[in-house]
Amino acid sequence: MAKIPVGVLGATGMVGQQYITLLDNHPWFDVKYVAASPRSAGKKYSEAVAGRWQLAKDYAANVGKITVEDANDVKCAIAAHKRKKCAFVFSALEMGKDETSALEEAYAAAGIPVISNASAHRWTPDVPVLIAEINPHHTDIIPFQRKAHGWDKGFIAVKPNCSIQSYMTPLHALVQAGYLIKKIIVTTMQAVSGAGYPGVPSLDIIDNIIPYIGVGEEEKSEKEPLKIFGSIINGVIQNAIMPKISATCNRVPVVDGHTACLSIAFGLKKPSVDEIKKVWQSFKGLPQEAKLPTAPQQPIIYREEENRPQPRKDRDADKAMAVVIGRLRPCNVLDVRFTALSHNTVRGAAGGGILNAELLKYKGYLG
Numbered sequence: 067m068a069k070i071p072v073g074v075l076g077a078t079g080m081v082g083q084q085y086i087t088l089l090d091n092h093p094w095f096d097v098k099y100v101a102a103s104p105r106s107a108g109k110k111y112s113e114a115v116a117g118r119w120q121l122a123k124d125y126a127a128n129v130g131k132i133t134v135e136d137a138n139d140v141k142c143a144i145a146a147h148k149r150k151k152c153a154f155v156f157s158a159l160e161m162g163k164d165e166t167s168a169l170e171e172a173y174a175a176a177g178i179p180v181i182s183n184a185s186a187h188r189w190t191p192d193v194p195v196l197i198a199e200i201n202p203h204h205t206d207i208i209p210f211q212r213k214a215h216g217w218d219k220g221f222i223a224v225k226p227n228c229s230i231q232s233y234m235t236p237l238h239a240l241v242q243a244g245y246l247i248k249k250i251i252v253t254t255m256q257a258v259s260g261a262g263y264p265g266v267p268s269l270d271i272i273d274n275i276i277p278y279i280g281v282g283e284e285e286k287s288e289k290e291p292l293k294i295f296g297s298i299i300n301g302v303i304q305n306a307i308m309p310k311i312s313a314t315c316n317r318v319p320v321v322d323g324h325t326a327c328l329s330i331a332f333g334l335k336k337p338s339v340d341e342i343k344k345v346w347q348s349f350k351g352l353p354q355e356a357k358l359p360t361a362p363q364q365p366i367i368y369r370e371e372e373n374r375p376q377p378r379k380d381r382d383a384d385k386a387m388a389v390v391i392g393r394l395r396p397c398n399v400l401d402v403r404f405t406a407l408s409h410n411t412v413r414g415a416a417g418g419g420i421l422n423a424e425l426l427k428y429k430g431y432l433g
């Protein structure tokens with residue numbers, strides 16, 4: 067199978083660099099187009115990212131030689147699309163919500179599908195917020211989205227906020243096994259790489275915890291799960307009404323890996339600790355059944371050690387695509403509590419975006 071040529075918008079950023087790294091030698095996709103802000107446009111990719119933080123791979127070969135384009139210049143992407151250099155784009159842009167929203171729509175209108183990490187379209191009712199193991203059926207909204215906009219080949223599909231990634235699949239596995247979840251109280255400890263470039267000033271974060279991530283982070287953590295657990299009704303995604311979520315989000319001095327501590331309350335049917343572990347350990351979703359290239363073999367890994375999961379030890383589990391859970395125990399206030407971890411720039415961002423693209427290709431939406 068010939069590889070599909072793809073573009074990365076925001077390719078020079080924290081998530082963009084992770085895309086370039088993860089797509090190196092990808093069996094289905096080949097990066098042929100990179101774009102970022104006008105600050106980077108016109109430079110070779112290797113020059114544009116030279117000297118930037120820890121990813122700092124040797125980009126001299128392949129993508130390193132490609133000239134960075136201005137992501138705002140949709141005409142340039144259309145020309146690349148016509149030259150068969152950019153069948154679809156991954157969007158890892160960090161700019162204003164309205165600007166991002168309009169720009170992603172312009173790409174879709176030009177017939178270039180957009181698989182996005184940005185939050186701009188997460189609340190658009192006909193845009194799916196995909197976690198491939200949980201709601202692959204939400205891709206069925208795409209024909210409605212195309213019809214509503216008069217788009218032929220283009221569409222927009224997005225990923226949720228990285229802060230919820232570590233616990234959504236475990237919660238979904240329990241709901242799927244018949245255990246309704248009514249309430250969640252969650253406290254996140256989020257890595258500095260989640261803040262993008264240039265990140266959090268070292269004088270603010272070393273020897274410190276900041277009890278605030280940014281505008282809307284806690285609201286996103288409380289609302290996005292309801293859309294992901296929602297249903298397609300009359301051409302839009304209707305949110306689920308449960309669970310009720312209270313989220314507190316903190317920035318901690320960890321480079322990569324968001325950790326979350328949860329207490330949850332079930333409906334009338336309450337599983338035992340052992341039953342929950344069995345559900346998690348046996349869970350497989352469509353990406354595993356379809357053997358999508360970036361899918362983790364075991365999407366939920368349970369660690370029995372009393373001091374796991376830990377970011378340094380567990381964030382890279384199964385290509386950094388698995389979520390790692392531990393410390394499951396009864397809760398004195400709700401029913402059970404546990405700790406969950408996932409790699410924020412891989413599973414929570416670029417790796418999750420690539421898995422979504424693989425899902426969309428598998429479902430026939432990417433040619």
Ligand code: NAP
Nearest residue numbers: 076078079080081102103106158160184228260262263415
């Ligand atoms: P970042 O490191 O700040 O990178 C932002 C990218 O956007 C860079 O390539 C930058 O180009 C480009 N850009 C900025 N302003 C632009 C403009 N006016 N026009 C065109 N391009 C522009 O941010 P990030 O952490 O990679 O995040 C990217 C997106 O993913 C954001 O929407 C973020 O919310 C989301 N996300 C991030 C994470 C994470 O863990 N970091 C997780 C999930 C989702 P230059 O380099 O040329 O400035």
